[in-house]
Amino acid sequence: MTKLSDWLQTTAARQNVTHDLTQTIATIAAACAEIAAILRTAPIEGLSGLAGATNVQGEAQKQLDVVSNDIFIKHLQQNPDISILVSEELNQALHFERETGAGRYAVACDPLDGSSNLDVNVTVGSIFSVLEAPSGVRDVELLQPGVRQLAAGYAAYGNSTSLVLTFGKSVAVFTLDAAGEFILTKDDVTIPSASAEYAINAARERFWDAATLAYVDESVAGETGPAGKRYNMRWVGSMVADIHRILMRGGIFLYPLDSETLAKGGRLRLLYEANPMALLVEAAGGKATTGLGRILEVMPANIHQRVPVILGSAEEVERIERHYAVLKAG
Ligand SMILES: O=P(O)(O)OC[C@H]1O[C@](O)(COP(=O)(O)O)[C@@H](O)[C@@H]1O
Numbered sequence: 014m015t016k017l018s019d020w021l022q023t024t025a026a027r028q029n030v031t032h033d034l035t036q037t038i039a040t041i042a043a044a045c046a047e048i049a050a051i052l053r054t055a056p057i058e059g060l061s062g063l064a065g066a067t068n069v070q071g072e073a074q075k076q077l078d079v080v081s082n083d084i085f086i087k088h089l090q091q092n093p094d095i096s097i098l099v100s101e102e103l104n105q106a107l108h109f110e111r112e113t114g115a116g117r118y119a120v121a122c123d124p125l126d127g128s129s130n131l132d133v134n135v136t137v138g139s140i141f142s143v144l145e146a147p148s149g150v151r152d153v154e155l156l157q158p159g160v161r162q163l164a165a166g167y168a169a170y171g172n173s174t175s176l177v178l179t180f181g182k183s184v185a186v187f188t189l190d191a192a193g194e195f196i197l198t199k200d201d202v203t204i205p206s207a208s209a210e211y212a213i214n215a216a217r218e219r220f221w222d223a224a225t226l227a228y229v230d231e232s233v234a235g236e237t238g239p240a241g242k243r244y245n246m247r248w249v250g251s252m253v254a255d256i257h258r259i260l261m262r263g264g265i266f267l268y269p270l271d272s273e274t275l276a277k278g279g280r281l282r283l284l285y286e287a288n289p290m291a292l293l294v295e296a297a298g299g300k301a302t303t304g305l306g307r308i309l310e311v312m313p314a315n316i317h318q319r320v321p322v323i324l325g326s327a328e329e330v331e332r333i334e335r336h337y338a339v340l341k342a343g
């Protein structure tokens with residue numbers, strides 16, 4: 014059995030990853046393990062329902078959004094290599110007190126993703142991304158395209174807790190054991206290039222653009238339409254859960270730009286939702302696009318920027334990209 018700490022050591026050597034960076038991942042993993050433990054008994058502790066505040070996105074915070082954010086802060090500030098935290102739950106980037114130039118990394122995170130599923134005991138997660146950003150940098154220097162991520166991943170709190178990690182070259186999955194250790198359970202994950210499963214919030218159909226409508230129409234037509242095969246639709250409503258399924262067995266996830274999210278630029282957040290998932294999906298051989306270009310090349314304008322997200326099995330992403338090309342040309 015390979016523990017996360019041992020895997021980090023060998024991967025550091027194999028993939029040319031620095032010790033500081035692997036320690037940053039170990040710190041994030043410790044935060045996720047603590048969140049997993051709290052989620053297990055949250056209803057008994059009265060940790061359900063709303064916190065009574067709204068975050069910078071204008072969304073009502075759940076108590077567990079706030080608790081998870083506090084856990085990330087607690088762990089990250091103990092690691093001197095981490096200088097900055099960008100979080101869905103914090104209006105501004107949080108700069109930890111470090112000597113100027115010390116602390117090499119910024120962590121961007123969605124401390125609890127899918128929080129509408131919390132009170133119904135459905136899988137939620139934490140998403141994270143690591144960027145180069147020594148202490149003393151101005152917030153504008155955090156606005157880096159996703160190709161510059163040094164590492165990314167998520168924890169999925171489901172019937173087991175999975176930690177899924179990439180340093181950009183390959184994807185590994187760990188499972189939390191009863192003693193609180195992450196154990197390697199799958200290495201070198203690859204997303205099948207062909208699949209027959211799509212994930213989209215179908216109740217938003219009246220807001221969709223022509224490319225999304227065409228893609229879904231073809232999928233619904235199944236073997237009687239141009240796609241030539243039958244599809245299934247799955248939508249958990251936690252990005253982490255939907256993408257975990259896609260990483261494990263293929264499929265496509267779509268939260269496209271639509272007429273209702275147009276003014277905001279999309280629904281999901283670039284720095285701590287789209288970019289880390291795009292890095293994972295590409296490292297596993299899949300594709301990740303806004304419809305018009307690679308997610309990882311989008312230059313953020315602010316830390317909470319939103320972006321359209323389409324990612325998963327290469328053949329499916331290419332099928333909707335063809336519809337976007339027609340839309341753009343026409
Ligand atoms: O409400 P919808 O349209 O189903 O949206 C679900 C999406 O919103 C999210 O819950 C947003 O994340 P947060 O819970 O972190 O705000 C994603 O996880 C998910 O894919």
Ligand SMILES: [Mg+2]
Nearest residue numbers: 123126127286
């Ligand atoms: Mg989220």
Ligand SMILES: [Mg+2]
Nearest residue numbers: 101123125126
């Ligand atoms: Mg969240």
